Amino acid sequence: MKLSLGCIADDYTGASDLANTLTRQGLRTVQTIGVPSDDLALPEVDAVVVSLKSRSIEAGVAVERSRAAEKWLRGRGAGHVLFKICSTFDSTDAGNIGPVMDALRADSGDAIVLVTPAFPETGRTVYQGNLFVGPVPLNESPLKDHPLNPMHDSNLVRVLARQSRTQVGLVDLATLSRGAEAVRGRLAELVGKGIGAAIIDAVFDRDLETIGNVALDHRLSVGASGIGLGLARALVASGKVKAASAGAVSGAPVGGPAACLAGSCSQATLAQIANAEKTMAVLHLDPEQIVAGPAEARRALAWASDRITDGPILIASSSTPDQVAALQSRHGRDAAGHAIEQAMADIAEGLVRTGVRRLVVAGGETSGAVVDRLRIPGFLVGEEIAAGVPVLRSVGADNGEMLLALKSGNFGGTEFFSDALKLMR
């Protein structure tokens, strides 16, 4: 297998979002959980997205895992590696976008790396280096209340500079709109000033095409699914990849009981949970009880076993920003988050033990904890449920074939849970 594109994603929902985008652009793509072991049978593909759970861990560990993934991808022929970050630039001043970017840039030998989280299909645009989420700047969006990495600055040149050892410059929309050569000229100017990373504006998909074209001159880029779209289109346009016509895989129905788990506290997920109450049984976990011990997860499993044969169920830990802040002030941010993620993993494991093979999970960290516990080594990409969220079909798992949907907290319409289950047969 010789890869045309290697990708390292800093969380599992982000990886499935990117794998979805690449697939829709005609690249045969597989998502692996961590660096795959040699005995994992992978189909012949153009792109591999290695999913890490490295967004909110200690920066040194994130660097080490990302470099191991890069080494594996380069060893399979990947000339270009995309480090996939969140379209809302989820990170703190301690990292992990800057430290991982610095390390991968050093490995790649690139003088400068292009960085953009723009993903216009989901309303993420970048102008003058400022990230907008729909109509508002990042720092006024619901991301200001994220439980793990609240975002308080929309100026990404500043945000990245605080995390990185290199200086950070800007390629603005006016330059970009003059085409690929103008971007190349601006990058040369930045390199001349000793600048090693450039935030690049992008508002429309056509901007991402220009960016993808220029990014292929380099060995590394950093961004969300939008730059993935640009790279994929550039690979196809240059003839380096022959677009696969069928796109997403389909397969035999999996059937059996279905369940949804929500650990995301985003505004979008809270609205989706409220909506799901109309169509399925919903259990709201008590976060304080989760932190207290394993009894709350056992209560959830007992509740589920009474209902699961009657139709899909949803179990949610999600709370409003005030409630999240109150829990964190009592127990600490990381301890509260970790306890809830592990309870969700316990619940997922219990559900699978009772026969659930179709599982929807809302939340990136939550999805990471669940997929790790289920020891699923990889996924093929199926139909698209909502922008950035495909149906995933497991490969190589001990529990037999499963269908999963790993939803980024912010993605999907209000009917997301029932939309997902309709496509997960």
Ligand SMILES: Nc1ncnc2c1ncn2[C@@H]1O[C@H](COP(=O)(O)OP(=O)(O)O)[C@@H](O)[C@H]1O
């Ligand atoms: N009620 C709650 N109070 C505090 N933290 C919570 C609560 N419910 C979930 N969490 C934690 O919040 C974090 C949500 O992150 P994540 O799953 O990545 O969602 P998103 O995709 O919205 O970022 C997880 O660490 C999760 O365990």
Ligand SMILES: O=C(O)[C@@H](O)C(=O)COP(=O)(O)O
């Ligand atoms: O780029 C995005 O917005 C998503 O792919 C993503 O990374 C989502 O992260 P979570 O919100 O933590 O699921």
